[in-house]
Amino acid sequence: MKKLEELIQIALDNKENSYSPYSHFRVSAVVETKDGHIFKGVNIENASYPVAICGERSALAGAVSAGYKDFARIIITGDSKDTYPCGVCRQFMAEFFDQDTEIVIANSKTDYKTYTMEELLPHSFSKKDLG
Numbered sequence: 001m002k003k004l005e006e007l008i009q010i011a012l013d014n015k016e017n018s019y020s021p022y023s024h025f026r027v028s029a030v031v032e033t034k035d036g037h038i039f040k041g042v043n044i045e046n047a048s049y050p051v052a053i054c055g056e057r058s059a060l061a062g063a064v065s066a067g068y069k070d071f072a073r074i075i076i077t078g079d080s081k082d083t084y085p086c087g088v089c090r091q092f093m094a095e096f097f098d099q100d101t102e103i104v105i106a107n108s109k110t111d112y113k114t115y116t117m118e119e120l121l122p123h124s125f126s127k128k129d130l131g
């Protein structure tokens with residue numbers, strides 16, 4: 001497992017890969033699996049605006065596509081102070097995150113806040129509802 005500060009730095013550096021020519025708002029996310037693998041994501045926009053994918057889902061899609069579904073933490077950073085995940089990304093994360101997965105909203109290596117999935121999406125609809 002990497003140090004949190006190191007993961008935050010990776011997420012901050014990765015913002016430059018954001019493809020956001022329409023909003024000019026960059027989002028970067030880094031997920032770390034429970035066995036220490038790292039996957040990076042950015043928001044990727046499209047001329048057909050609704051087609052865009054957020055940074056958080058971009059990172060998770062890469063991880064799940066590579067066969068990883070157990071996550072220790074996600075670092076999220078964007079161009080605003082305290083860039084929180086949108087509702088769609090919260091639902092997407094809730095599919096995979098457990099009560100121990102840390103969601104870190106980072107502005108810098110020393111300025112960040114950590115949340116649980118339950119704090120960001122209480123009373124969620126999930127696989128438990130489908131029996």
Ligand code: THU
Nearest residue numbers: 023025027043054055085086089
């Ligand atoms: N965005 C994300 O990447 N993650 C979020 O959770 C919120 C919004 C992106 C989508 C779009 O490319 C830009 O930020 C402005 O909405």
